[in-house]
Amino acid sequence: MSARAGARGPVDAARAEGSHGTADAVDARTAAAAADGRGTAGAPRLLTVVGVPAPVDAGGRSPSGDAGYWPAMNPGLVDALDGPVLVENDANLAALAECAHLALSGTDADHLAALLMGERFGAGLVVDGRLLRGADGGAGEMRFLDAVLGDRRGADGVAALARRWALEALEAGETSAALSALPPAELGAKDVFLAARDGDALARAVLERIGDRLARIAMILSSLIAVDTVVVAGAIAEAIDPVLEHAREALPRIGTPPLPQLRASSLGRDVVVRGALELALTRLREDPLALLATDPVQDPQPPTEGNRTS
Known part of the structure; x- marks a missing residue:
């Protein structure tokens, strides 16, 4: 099992062309982080956890507010990524x-x-x-x-x-x-x-x-x-x-x-990532069959010695 907080680096909202540009930047960074979330043995990804600097409801969605910043930081990530996804506020993680x-x-x-x-x-x-x-x-x-x-x-x-x-x-x-x-x-x-x-x-x-x-x-x-x-x-x-x-x-x-x-x-500085791992492990302990029953996401590129991530 592998879990990772997506979009870990800062996204400069001021330089993005409006909220849509910022949302595209967040989507791209999160997708890249998720694609790299493979286990040491190249195991399929069972769950992706994403931390965002915005309020997140129980369904993984952020409300409109803060001059469009919140939905820009979480532009429907729970639906945009493959496989089971948990989106959570970074401070909560x-x-x-x-x-x-x-x-x-x-x-x-x-x-x-x-x-x-x-x-x-x-x-x-x-x-x-x-x-x-x-x-x-x-x-x-x-x-x-x-x-x-x-x-x-x-x-x-x-x-x-x-x-x-x-x-x-x-x-x-x-x-x-x-x-x-x-x-x-x-x-x-x-x-x-x-x-x-x-x-x-x-x-x-x-x-x-x-x-x-x-x-x-x-x-x-x-x-x-x-x-x-x-x-x-x-x-x-x-x-x-x-x-x-x-x-x-x-x-x-x-x-x-x-x-x-x-x-x-x-x-x-990786405290949010550690929180994402805690959340992923908690979810696995609570209902392992629910995750194991889903079709695991296969990483598009099998791990090699050059790209393996621990």
Whole structure:
């Protein structure tokens, strides 16, 4: 059995020619990933799992919304790919991976929020050991932050916030030996994190602001749905420790006990893929005969030593 999260790399919606162009790009990348989803022995593919940055309902479909971005990211993938297909929100898959990982270490993971927070915040929510989905799969969408935080871009993730707040500070006349010399169009989150590590005051202030925002988001989730653990997942987790330090310091000022525990994921940038594998294995355990009764999808090219995928 082989499962893979499709369209793993970013698709630039701004450069695609409208939602149809973006949908075509997603279709192409997902089909390519699925075609490469063979087992080590060239076994037929029983199930394909696709993770998308959009709400997904129980039938694998995404609603219209977010200026057409959601249906562009999931343009009917459940019907477009061969064989049995599961389409799931990427943050939900991250939450499944984090729960499985924590359970292996004997840590309770029945009340957990997994945050994907690179360019935008998204959350996979687990309450009482079950994944929350909501109407149209919208649980975990963070659009409410625009209103709660008084910021029309309240759902911006860490990378977007680091760029935006650093540029705003520079435009306001603050100085930074590390960042002032960079062309504004080239200043990135990595530059801000590196400058903060080297003691740059402006960059450190930006990370403190991000930590404060993360603490507020964690407190909202803890108060609203009683999660006791908030995990920052995905590629950003590798660099998030300075932000988490500020967030942990801010929590007692923002809320009252019980306060959520803040963690950085150790699963790396492939956390969504790991979640896809967890979902596939769970489905196989729940109803193996249903999958085995379907006609497995044969890969068009048999595996060789040169193209075999583990």
